[in-house]
């Protein structure tokens with residue numbers, strides 16, 4: 587379940603070009619107190635100058651970060667403006683609001699081998715993971731897909747760290763044969779993937795015969811959902827003794843907001859975990875990209891920005 591996360595202001599202490607269209611931002615504390623340590627795979631919510639909140643993975647060596655954080659942001663010219671504003675309006679010295687870190691993409695403690703597959707700026711969580719794995723002497727390999735060497739952020743550092751464990755794949759369409767890669771692996775192997783949807787879906791399909799608990803994804807863009815199968819339902823707010831109707835064209839989050847019930851949210855795409863809410867009764871149709879199969883089956887929480895009810899009524903701990 588979601589725990590309350592700290593929000594703070596940080597100062598951008600340095601910016602550098604990590605690759606074509608990718609800037610790396612170093613974030614420093616304002617009050618002299620070191621920023622909290624973060625586990626590999628963690629991300630933060632950044633309040634970008636556009637007003638949009640965006641999720642960015644923390645990169646670099648979690649053990650050597652010394653109270654500062656680093657994120658890397660790809661300029662998405664066709665996006666909604668969050669990344670563009672980071673590229674165009676943020677300078678060294680700019681203050682940013684940041685919430686977190688939180689981690690939905692942890693390294694498995696019991697893996698015999700860690701297979702990391704990154705595409706483009708999806709390298710950012712892997713950057714921290716590879717450093718942590720190297721530090722603990724774990725068995726790991728990183729397959730890194732990018733359009734070209736010049737588009738591959740942090741490749742030199744990673745190659746220095748891992749040598750032949752780091753395998754780059756360059757080209758416009760993925761040159762990595764994920765089906766072959768995932769066909770036969772040792773039983774204790776865990777695979778982790780972050781990158782463009784095409785790569786994520788290819789890995790999802792190629793690992794469909796794997797133990798689902800061994801396959802991990804970090805989504806930064808939600809998959810398309812088909813709203814045409816939405817049906818209306820009721821949501822009861824147990825602590826407020828209120829029942830609200832959720833029509834087929836609105837999310838629970840939207841209905842709550844329209845009735846003055848505040849639930850914190852950020853991505854509104856089911857990929858960040860900010861709006862996770864405890865479920866007391868009813869069946870959930872989970873549409874997020876975060877909860878594991880076990881968590882879904884337990885039916886204890888849901889992302890109210892995208893998930894809906896399968897039963898005529900759902901009761902939330904609100």
Ligand code: FES
Pocket residue numbers: 850851852853854855856857858859860861862874889890891892
């Ligand atoms: Fe991000 Fe709901 S707001 S998962």
